[in-house]
Structure formats: C-alpha cells, structure tokens
Amino acid sequence: MLKVGIIGAGAAGYFAAIHASSQHNQVTILEKTSKSLAKVKISGGGRCNVTHAALEVNHLVKNYPRGEKFLKKSFQQFAVKDTIDWFESRGVKLKVEADGRMFPISDDAESIIQALKNEALKKQVTIKYQFGVSEIRFSSQKFELSNGKETLVFDRLIICTGGSPKLEGFDFIKALGHEIQAPVPSLxxxxxxxxxxxxxxxxxxxxxxxxxxxxxxxxxxxxxxxxxxxxxxxxxxxxxxxxxxxxxxxxxxxxxxxxxxxxxxxxxxxxxxxxxxxxxxxxxxxxxxxxxxxxxxxxxxxxxxxxxxxxxxxxxxxxxxxxxxxxxxxxxxxxxxxxFKEEFVTAGGVSLNGVNPETMESKITPGLFFAGEVLDIDGITGGFNFQAAWTTGYIAGKHADQPKNNE
Known part of the structure; x- marks a missing residue:
C-alpha cells in the first residue's frame, strides 16, 4: 500500500485523489483553506461549466493558448466523452448549450461537488484542511511535507495547487528543481x-x-x-x-x-x-x-x-x-x-518541459506528479480549464497509483 499525498482540494486534486486510490492506497488531500472545490462551486454562475462539447481531440486542443501539444497526448487517455461518462455513471447527467458549453442538467454546481465528494468518500480519501504546505523535502524516495508545525511523509506526491498570481507562489515547486513560467493573468x-x-x-x-x-x-x-x-x-x-x-x-x-x-x-x-x-x-x-x-x-x-x-x-x-x-x-x-476574481485563471506555472504528458510525472523528481492549473496550461472560457483539470487529474492519479518494481 502506497501513501499518496495531494496538495490542493480543487477539481484536479479531487479527481487525482479518486483515481490514485484504486489499489486501496492511503490517499490524503492537503488543503490550505477550510473549504474544498471552491472554484467548482462558483464557476459558470454557480452552475459549473463542467466541460465543452468538443468531442474530437484535434478540435479540443485548439482551445488552449498554452499546452496544446502537451494536451494532445494527454487527451488520448481521458477527454470530453470520458468526462461525460464519468459523471453520468454517477448519476449526474450533463446537457449541451447552444455555444457548446456543458452543465449538469440540474444547473447546480452542487451536483458536481456531491459526485466528487461521494466518490472520494467511497474510496476512503482523507482530507486535511488548513494544512498550508510551506516546505517539501525529497529524501530516500519519500516526500516530507511540512506546514511549519507538522510533517507528513508520502511515497507519491501530486501537486494540484492551481494558478498563482505571483511567482513566489511556486517557490516550493522551484525548490524541487522545476522551471516555472512566470504567471500572468488570462481571461x-x-x-x-x-x-x-x-x-x-x-x-x-x-x-x-x-x-x-x-x-x-x-x-x-x-x-x-x-x-x-x-x-x-x-x-x-x-x-x-x-x-x-x-x-x-x-x-x-x-x-x-x-x-x-x-x-x-x-x-x-x-x-x-x-x-x-x-x-x-x-x-x-x-x-x-x-x-x-x-x-x-x-x-x-x-x-x-x-x-x-x-x-x-x-x-x-x-x-x-x-x-x-x-x-x-x-x-x-x-x-x-x-x-474576474472568482474565475481567476493564469497563464504560466510549472514548465511542461519537465513533465511527462502521458503520466503527469516529473522528469526531474520520480514519484512527483502535477495536475490542473499549476501547470503552464490554460484554456479559454467555456469549460476547457475544467476539462484540463479532469484529464490531468485522472492521469496523475492513475499513474501515482502504480507501485514501482522495488515497492
């Protein structure tokens, strides 16, 4: 059994956690605030624009100003149809609006939130709130995460902290050897x-x-x-x-x-x-x-x-x-x-050169994965940023879930 740590209780974090627990691993989400899925709750005016009806990958990738080539490989594993199937198989039917945006038929983001929370509960995912990670140490193939008061140790780590308006927000990732593209506002x-x-x-x-x-x-x-x-x-x-x-x-x-x-x-x-x-x-x-x-x-x-x-x-x-x-x-x-503060999106983040698009694993630090807007990936409006979160979260979780030969 592996201990998998996930930083960030947003869309990508939850999806990564759910898919990292299929081998009955011990999965823990660390969230710096007292709330989870906050962006899901307010997106689309509280309706949650889950994805976009761009069913063909070649069309889908054109909606990402940064990350198009990277995502083309990632979407081969999990794309729009997979998102639709995942939510609908858990009782949340989606509808397509005239402009291609997709929402739950309930028109209520709570439907999406409950589906994610129920699945995480079913998979016995633990969530630790108000745990703001201030330092990550990688030693003897283990990740030691500290908030200044407490230290937790994991075999795998998935970073899903979202975008940051300031470069300093990525300092703890930079310390692990990753190049950061300076963040600038988008949308x-x-x-x-x-x-x-x-x-x-x-x-x-x-x-x-x-x-x-x-x-x-x-x-x-x-x-x-x-x-x-x-x-x-x-x-x-x-x-x-x-x-x-x-x-x-x-x-x-x-x-x-x-x-x-x-x-x-x-x-x-x-x-x-x-x-x-x-x-x-x-x-x-x-x-x-x-x-x-x-x-x-x-x-x-x-x-x-x-x-x-x-x-x-x-x-x-x-x-x-x-x-x-x-x-x-x-x-x-x-x-x-x-x-738009509530729909804040950044261009910039962890450089894609240091991440494998087929596993979301770091090319620099083995056992380290990334998902969501922390990566230098961003989409235009219309559900594309959530689709990137579901895709990268799924892939990171799935691959963090696998034991290595020596484990």
Whole structure:
C-alpha cells in the first residue's frame, strides 16, 4: 500500500485523489483553506461549466493558448466523452448549450461537488484542511511535507495547487528543481477609460471580430460594451491567447473591432451605397443598417463626422469612407484590464518541459506528479480549464497509483 499525498482540494486534486486510490492506497488531500472545490462551486454562475462539447481531440486542443501539444497526448487517455461518462455513471447527467458549453442538467454546481465528494468518500480519501504546505523535502524516495508545525511523509506526491498570481507562489515547486513560467493573468476584459464607447454600456453584438493591433492575435464571438470598456467571449478568449503579449505591453494596446465578423469592406460599401441611392432623403443617424443597435449606429455615424441631421444624399465620399472604416475597423485604445476574481485563471506555472504528458510525472523528481492549473496550461472560457483539470487529474492519479518494481 502506497501513501499518496495531494496538495490542493480543487477539481484536479479531487479527481487525482479518486483515481490514485484504486489499489486501496492511503490517499490524503492537503488543503490550505477550510473549504474544498471552491472554484467548482462558483464557476459558470454557480452552475459549473463542467466541460465543452468538443468531442474530437484535434478540435479540443485548439482551445488552449498554452499546452496544446502537451494536451494532445494527454487527451488520448481521458477527454470530453470520458468526462461525460464519468459523471453520468454517477448519476449526474450533463446537457449541451447552444455555444457548446456543458452543465449538469440540474444547473447546480452542487451536483458536481456531491459526485466528487461521494466518490472520494467511497474510496476512503482523507482530507486535511488548513494544512498550508510551506516546505517539501525529497529524501530516500519519500516526500516530507511540512506546514511549519507538522510533517507528513508520502511515497507519491501530486501537486494540484492551481494558478498563482505571483511567482513566489511556486517557490516550493522551484525548490524541487522545476522551471516555472512566470504567471500572468488570462481571461480578462479590456479597459478603455479614455474612449467614448463606454457610454454605450449594455450594448452587445452577437458575432464581432476583435484583433490586437500589430499582432496576428484575433478572435470572433459575442462582444459586450461595459461601463469600463469591452467584454464578452470574443474579448475574454482573445485575452487568453494574447495574455503574455498584453502583459509585455503593460496592458496598453489598440483593439480593432469589426462589428460583424462576416463583413467585408467592399460588401459594406456596396450595401451602404445601395441604401443611399434608394433612400437619399432619410437621416443617416436615425436609420440603422446591418442590424446594429440604434445607439451604437448613432455613435458610429457621429464618429464618422456625419451630423445628426445629415441626410444620406448630403454626405461626402470622405464621410462615407469614415463610416465604412468605423463599421469594419473601429479602433479603441486599451488601457488596463479587469480580471474576474472568482474565475481567476493564469497563464504560466510549472514548465511542461519537465513533465511527462502521458503520466503527469516529473522528469526531474520520480514519484512527483502535477495536475490542473499549476501547470503552464490554460484554456479559454467555456469549460476547457475544467476539462484540463479532469484529464490531468485522472492521469496523475492513475499513474501515482502504480507501485514501482522495488515497492
């Protein structure tokens, strides 16, 4: 019987613990707070976005700005279909929403929490709360974990501590010889404090295209104007792919917005000219085109130097070009970000170079495993971070469960 220690009582920690106990090993989760599965409880507005209906691995891996190649191997062992089967076989049926996100049919994260807790209880997993690991020593093939008051010894160790906003949060892992990629925030909205667009808060466009100026980074999807700037899935997902670049720019950049991703400049010009010819005496500002909300249309028109009272036949070619420009490439200055604290995700963590993607075992310290966001892996919104937690937790637990030849 092996003693397996797991640091962190989140999604990855629980899944690792459950799968590390199939040989009747003694499995203990160490949690620094007084609560477990806290992020599961609040995710998806309390509904828990368990995974995403990206059933093919080649499609699934495209949703990870960091870790795509690593996860391609890992998903061969445990992917979306396995997650669905695991929860449904324990009485938690999942449903797919229009955007591909998957939730329990109960729409309650508690369903997921109870399934995990019940399975951990069944497997006789022990949880030690308020045990903040301050030091790990590896000696004679054993791991000695200390919280400053007490020391526990394990044959295997799985680290599932999640992301940390500061590099120091990884010091105890660095001491074991692992390289750490400096953490930076991922999944955040763009603040535009000097832009008049803020006055249009509440307006949403269902399929916008957002690009970061001077890069190839872009994303399309729903866009929402807020009182601090621009948000919505298109922005959040773009922030994930651009996390490191934006951090290097100290969150000062320009975003180009095409209000509908399917538009072309020539197509817009043709449609606007047709409307202008057919309705020369209509006011430009009060006749929105292309399904654009009235307030946004009026703002775009005024930004093109077209006056509120101007009729279509009165506007110049220069004004018309500006109008098309603001429809096709509306430029906003980004000055800062707003991170969703309850759904905090970091880019960065334990470098994947030092971890085996097929076992989650350290290439440096035998018997040491990693799972979840502590790794330099992060997904965009939509259930992808949880899927990475289930996958890496499953693999780490399964392989930590196996005795070595000399045991």
């Amino acid at each position: 955040f909205t763009f603040n535009t404090p000097s832009e008049p667009i803020k006055s249009l808060m509440g307006i949403a466009m269902p399929e916008a295209h957002v690009k970061l100026e001077g890069t190839k980074l872009s994303y399309k999807g729903p866009l929402l104007i807020t009182h601090w700037g621009i948000s919505g899935p298109a922005v959040l997902k773009l922030s994930a792919f651009g996390a490191k670049w934006l951090a290097e720019q100290t969150y000062k950049a320009k975003a180009h917005i095409r209000w509908n991703a399917s538009w072309t400049e020539d197509g817009l010009m043709q449609d606007v000219n047709q409307f202008k010819t057919a309705h020369p005496k209509k006011k430009v500002s009060t006749n929105p085109l292309f399904g654009i909300p009235a307030r946004l249309w009026e703002h775009i028109v005024l930004r093109a130097d077209i006056k509120e009272a101007d009729l279509w036949h009165e506007i110049s070619k220069k004004q018309l070009n500006r109008l098309i420009q603001n429809l096709f490439c509306y430029i906003v200055a980004i000055e800062g970000k707003t991170t």
